[in-house]
Amino acid sequence: MNADLAVIGAGPAGLCAAIEAARRGVKVLVIDENDRPGGQLFLQTHKFFGSRHHMAGVRGFHIGNDLLEEAKHEGIEILLNTTVWGVFPDNRVAFTREDDKQGSVIAKNILIATGALEKGIFFKGWTKPGVMGAGAAQKMMHVHRVLPGGKVLVVGSGNVGLIVSYQLAQAGAVVSGVIEALPEVSGYQVHAGKIRRMSIPIMTSHTIVEALGNGQVEGAVLARAGADFRIVEGTEFEVSCDLIILAVGLRPFDELLRALGVEMAYISGLGGFVPLHDENLETSKRGVYVAGDITGIEEANTAMDEGRLAGVAVAEKLGRLDLSKAEELKSDIRRRLANLRIGSYGRQRAEGKQEVLAALRERKGA
Amino acid sequence: MPDKLPNTSDDGILSLERIKTIPGYPGDERIEKGPVVVIECDEDIPCNPCEDICPKKAITVGEPITNLPRIDPAKCDGCIVCISICPGLCMFVVHKNYSKTESLIHIPYEMHPLPKKGMVVNGCDRSGERVCDARVEKVIESKKLNKTSIVAVAVPKAYFETVRAIRFEE
């Protein structure tokens, strides 16, 4: 099997990259381990923020459907239920299919768009059935239509924690509350507002000490968290619940990057270890590109635009776009990305992105 | 073991003082005159679908799109089209002088089941606390609203600035 571009991950970044490249005649193969493309979009029932270009006001799963339609229209081949387990120096991408059959594709260029992984926090009893990640709960509710619990404690007040609390209430669960170790909610105030109006309490400066229950979660022990996140002794109290959701942050899903030996750097504003890349999203390895949450934890709107940027860059490299047209397209996209990385929530990410570009320049120069 | 946690934060709740200073507030004078939207949005999130959707071009965000939406009280006629597009669900159309004694508040509603016209439900404030009875005057669903239905409730006039949510048993 051969391709001009192998895209690993069919989330918003991967699909947008495939669409932009395919539009210019690039032979694209998209590979995803899930049984449906769209990445996290299909877990999201809420309306997205941004501009009209980013499909603001449209629900996550509808954005997913729209992207799929576009991809189908371009005739892009998507291998589902297929797990990429290796990328080799000869640009061979090796994968395992659903029936355990092995396969591989030799691709002139590779885009790694595998998104993010949920972080965890570890407390006594965290392994009990009834403790799960926010994404796990969203998949149960929105893909399987199964309510994962009746009375829920949500740990973490970033956008994921606030949104999943709202989604749990919409699905019919009672949310006992959201706890946050910081003194303030870290997600959008409007997301917090939605759940406060539903009488869902938010306890800031608190953390979870233990998950209680015989065989499965039946309650939790919470306590005040000091400025250093340490538990303040004597402040422990119990709350009853049958489901504890961990929404404590995301980090780039970097396994394939590490296997490839791509240059990485730790940038806390972007969620952890991120791959270094240039203005075209090409990493330290020629022909290997990155886009979406894998380059730093952001949003669906930035994932889509980064995907488009990588797709255009690959089309340009393969000579399917003349230089001036490519520059025009890339400038447009970069301007849109810059406009998403402003304000209280965006500034940190803009700085992180500057650090990434600078670090790669430095390492290349060294 | 208690079921619900005590609340320890102000997060998510805008004070009336704060609301009256943001550009999404149409002004006390305009509120007296008839239905108008109050946009309770006060964070610089890049977002502007409200600007695009208003048929009277009464909402301005401009560039950069982190600007807070500004409502032009002269242009807004309280048509409620903007309520459902807001991803933050923070737009409310308030008709303060619905009658001599009551105000009508249009709120976005995304729960199941929807209330029925004529029902008396709990009118709740921004922290979800019940503050008064609220009578359901209208329930608006349509494909265009994309599952963000709009429920209009009549509340005693004293609560027109407070009621922003409803709660009821099935």
Add this chain to the structure above:
Amino acid sequence: MRIAHHPILGDAEKRERITISVDGKKIDAYEGESIAAAMLAAGLKVHRRTAKHKEPRGVFCNIGRCTDCIMKVDGQPNVRTCVTKARDGMMVESLDGLGTWEVVR
């Protein structure tokens, strides 16, 4: 518990009903859903016990990464129930410690 009416997703579509057995107990499932989803819908949260301390484990990541949800399915051990589709008549059993395959020489 299954979500019959969801304010955003709408009402559940008609799906083919099937039956699987979990540790001998018959439970309802839908063709094509994950075994873990069918179990959770039936209120079954404990998938296995750990080898040393016999601690209960169940669904955690739900995307086939953490392996906490593994069980023996139709005789095959260590199957990730969160990414494996339920099929009519499937026999699902808890694991006590890690399952082993028989090595055929």
